[in-house]
Every structure is written in structure tokens, then in C-alpha cells.
Amino acid sequence: MSLSADQTVEALRAAGEPTRLRVLSLLAGEELSVMELSRILEQSQPRVSRHLKLMADAGLIERFPDGARVFYRLSSDPLARRLIDTVLDLLDESAGAADDRRLEDVRRDREAAASAYFERVAPQWDRIRSLYVCESDVEEAILQAAGDGPFERVVDLGTGSGRMLTLLGRKAKMSVGLDLSHNMLNIARANVAKAGLDKVELRHGDIFATRLPEHSADLVLVHQVLHYLADPAAAVAEAARLTAPGGRLIIVDFAPHQLEHLRDEHQHRRLGFSDEEIRRWLGEAGLRADAATTLPPDTDGLTVSIWTADRPAEAKAKAA
Template structure:
């Protein structure tokens, strides 16, 4: 009862209602909200602080930036989306805010497009060496069998593509990446595609910014070959998996393409089926399936592991 009353009290102010309506459309920084609302930074920050304290918003730090987004619905705050639905979307002020938000999103998308254009050649050259991502994505959906009440995490999300694939089949999804530039691309892609149940935040594969047993499904898609310590990354993925949850690791089989190390900073030239299976087992996971997709010259391997249910 107290939590609901606190939320209603926080929402009972025009500017804070505008903030909630805006954050329902995606992650926003303080400076972006200042621009849209036409108010001072201290005043906007004060409103954000009250909304966060009431459990209506989340603060997500990304380097020197801090994004704000709606708190996800859950047992403790299932009322958040219901409160947002009560905000009149045809209100003149709300409509004006949306127009300014549209300008910000277009600017974001332009910056993301420019950055990705700079690295697109690198991605194209690597992808030409192995099977298409579409084939891998179909297999992942088949073997992981996502459900409407599942929580999903993509570690090293890059452009957010895997979240786009899983979004229609899950309750909510998170993607983490260390690169602010990549997160900008992922955020723009998710917004453009209307994948509102997915979001991104900055995070390290060795220190995933979520509590233990938070997710039903976790993916590490073409990321582990960058890792200095693959075992640490898998242990961390296992930590945030719920008992019975599944981890999918997609990476290359052993190969001799030295240019991937010299030009693209790959730390490992692939992993053998046995090596990665042992790493998963050492992390408290049971390997349930291994699939290999031959390419020329790179073979992609998919490992599916389940977290042991101690009950």
C-alpha cells in the first residue's frame, strides 16, 4: 500500500507526469530531458530523483552519461505501466514533448549510422568468412525456446541484433556492452524497430550489472573470442542465470585466420568443442547441445548449457 501511495504522490505533478510519458518512449539522459522540458538541469534532476526514489524510474549509468527509463513491471511495481497508461496522450503539452523527443531520436540515429558506417567494412569482411547470422538466429530460437514470461540477457550486445530477434518471444530483454558507440547503435535500432520490451546498458562481461538468478536465458554471441579470461565470463553468465535457465554461446571453432587477431583484436582464434564444454561444466552448467555450422573458412559452433537446479 505504501509503495503505491508513494508512486501516486510522485506522479501527481505535471512535470513528473511529462517525464514518465517521455521515458515510456525510451531511455533518456538528463540533458535530453532538459532540452525537451525547457527547464533547468537542477530542477529536472530533482524530479528524476523523486521518480527514482518512488520506484517509477531506473537510473542507468553509461560512462559519464546517466540514462533514465521506466522501472520494469514486476511483483513489486506491476503498477508502473498502468500509471503511464493513465497519462492523456492527446494532451497538447504531451504532444509537443513527443515532437521534441522525435528530433532527439532522429539525431541519435544519425550519429549511430555515421559511426556504424565507419566500422561496417570490418563487420562485412568477418561475416564473409562464416555462415549467415540468420541461420544461427533460427537455431537459437529453436533450441532456447523463449517464452512470454522469460527475462533475457545478451552479453556483448553490439548492435542489439540478438535482442531484436528475441524481443517478440520474451517478457523483457537487456543487452550490455562496454562500447558507448555500440550502445548508441543498439538503442537506435531498438527504438526504430519498436522493441519496447528491450533495453541496453553499459556493462562488463566480467561484472554483469545484475543480481544473481535474474534471467531465464543468456546469450554470448561472437564475443568470447575477445575475452582474456573466457572462464570468468562464463562463470558470470552462469551467476545471473536462474536454476534451469539456459546459456547459449556462439563462437568460432579453432581456425588459423591470424588476420582476425592482428587486424580485429581477436584474443582467441576459436574454441574447440571440448574446451568450451569443459569451461561451461566448470561454471556449474550442463552442456545439453553442441551444433556446428561449417563456413569457408570459419566454422561457427553453438553451445547450449543449462544451469543446474539444486532442488
């Protein structure tokens, strides 16, 4: 598949302007808000917004609102990304040095805000974790479920603070973490940087519609996310869609429990999941589920279940 001549010309026109080239170069590194781009480019928000609209209309970038903010990222379309990469490869590496310095200022401000946010919510995290088995035991079981690797691409849906990425990142050639909370993504960015991982992409994303390519990851994780969702089955289906032939999906969540206060205090919509329920969703999504691993708490509290499922490797041969 390729772009038509008209599409190619339109895309090149949209990219062919100094400010817009600067924007593409910045977005190649990470998602940015209009306000952040305006600060880095030292241009007014209305002016930056006009450039962004033109590139979005040409399919070079994607726009998505988050509350009162609007964020932008490079297009997820493979053809558009190939064109962008080709154009950016032609640029002098020193051309964006000033933008890079101002981007670092934005990142430092983000990290400071993220640290303050994490400190504010830390008591809630500790309380949640105290309800179930020791976190180190859970992580050890996740490592065993994932296997030795190496992995071509790991995708962590609802990445939160990025713990799964830092846990498994060294086994992956490339990792992607999605989350709807920009505050949590900023925390994840700080944690990933602290871990020294440079092949990690953190992006704002909806677990029900990730916009990631089908069968694009050989390891997909959904860690302590499903119990917050109104439609967990749809989230499992989307996670399965991303799982490549021969790849693995790992779901970590609570077994059924009766702690009703978690609905009001911590916004849990579901009070755990049965093995039968999760296995049915996995089967409907075309995956082959293994026996679940259960980790009961040391004291009264919540049992953690870990479900693993594989997409049969023969699916790749049939698709070919």
C-alpha cells in the same frame, strides 16, 4: 516483500511533482541521457539534474555514466517498478503528448547518427564476417539450438546491432538487449523498429553485472561477445544466473585459432575458446551443457562454435 511506510512516502514524494512525473513517463519507454531529457522537457540541464538526483536517491531511477555522458533508466527493483507503474497508470494518456513529440525528434536524430555510424564501421563488420562461415548458416544453427519457443523472456547480452533480437523476437513475448555501446544500441533500436518488434527493451548494461533478476529469462544469448572480454568466465556465470529453471543459454563464439592480427585490428582479447573450457564454465555455473555444434568456414578462416546449456527444471521445484 514490501516497502516500509517511510520508503513508500519517500518514493511518492520523489514522484509527486509534474516534471518528475514527466521524467518517469519518458524513462518508462527507454533510457535517456540528461542532455536528451533537458531537450525534451525544455528545461536547463542543472534543473533536470536536480530532479534526477532526487529520484535516484529515492530509488525510483538508476544513474550510470558512459564516458562524458550520464544516462538514466527506471529502477530495476521490482517493488519500485510496481509503484512507478501504478502512478503512471493514473496519468491521463494525453498529458505527455508534447513530450512524446519531442522524444520522437530525439529518436529521429539518433537514428540518423546511428546510420552514419554504421556506414562508417560497415567495412570492418564485413571483414570480420568474411573470416568465418556464412552468417545465414550460423543463424540457422542458432534457431535450431533455441528451439521452437515461444519464450516468455529472451535476454541478449552484448546485443550489438540487435540481430539476435530480430532473429528470435517473434518467438518471444518479451526481449531485452544489453550493450555497453550507445551507438550500437541506437543501431539496434533502428533495426528492431524496422522489424516491427514492439516488445523489446534495449538498455545500456554491463555483461558482468546486468542488474537483471536471477532466473528471469528462459532463453539467454551471448553471441560473438566472449572473445572481447577480459573475464569471459564471469560473463558466462552472469548469463547462467539469468537462465531460469528449464531455460536455455546459447553461447556463440570462435573455436581456438591463431589469427593474432585480430588482437590489434579488431580488439579480440581471446583467440577462440575450447569446448572443454566453455563446458567447464557452464558446469560451474550450474547448467547442463549439450554437445557443441561447430561450423567450419568454407575457406581458410575461423570456425564458429555454438554451445547450448540448460538449467535443470527440477531446480525450480527445489527452490519452491
